[in-house]
Amino acid sequence: MSTLDRALRLTMIAAFGSAIVLAGAYAFQHLGGMAPCKLCLWQRWPHAAAIVIGAVVVLTKQMRLAWLGALAALSTAAIGAYHVGVEQGWWEGPTSCTSSGVSNLSAEQLMEQILAAPLVRCDDIAWQLAGISMAGWNAIASLCLAALWIKAARAA
Numbered sequence: 001m002s003t004l005d006r007a008l009r010l011t012m013i014a015a016f017g018s019a020i021v022l023a024g025a026y027a028f029q030h031l032g033g034m035a036p037c038k039l040c041l042w043q044r045w046p047h048a049a050a051i052v053i054g055a056v057v058v059l060t061k062q063m064r065l066a067w068l069g070a071l072a073a074l075s076t077a078a079i080g081a082y083h084v085g086v087e088q089g090w091w092e093g094p095t096s097c098t099s100s101g102v103s104n105l106s107a108e109q110l111m112e113q114i115l116a117a118p119l120v121r122c123d124d125i126a127w128q129l130a131g132i133s134m135a136g137w138n139a140i141a142s143l144c145l146a147a148l149w150i151k152a153a154r155a156a
């Protein structure tokens with residue numbers, strides 16, 4: 001097998017990995033009834049980009065573009081890690097998707113906060129496996145995918 005063929009195979013595996021992660025997210029949403037929060041949605045975009053980048057690399061054989069796939073995977077891993085920190089209370093998330101305190105609020109301000117509250121909060125863990133949330137699993141999987149993208153880019 002040539003080095004180009006090996007690099008293209010790694011690219012296809014990485015892009016397919018993003019497709020699996022993205023399909024899993026949609027399955028949790030549409031089959032499992034788990035609506036995504038804002039940060040969950042943000043994590044999906046880089047996976048979609050990685051899939052498109054993978055298709056372009058395979059069609060054009062421009063292996064330098066695999067670095068963009070690595071960047072996409074690292075981007076969603078970073079968002080996932082940030083989301084884990086929000087879920088664990090290590091730092092505050094976006095105000096449009098996390099709970100702020102209710103102390104020192106007037107009844108009118110409290111009502112405004114309730115009405116403006118997102119349907120799904122970013123600081124709630126909707127599902128976890130082995131103590132790791134979906135955001136955590138996305139970060140882990142995305143780091144592995146980034147490694148594949150980097151290996152593909154370097155193999156060519």
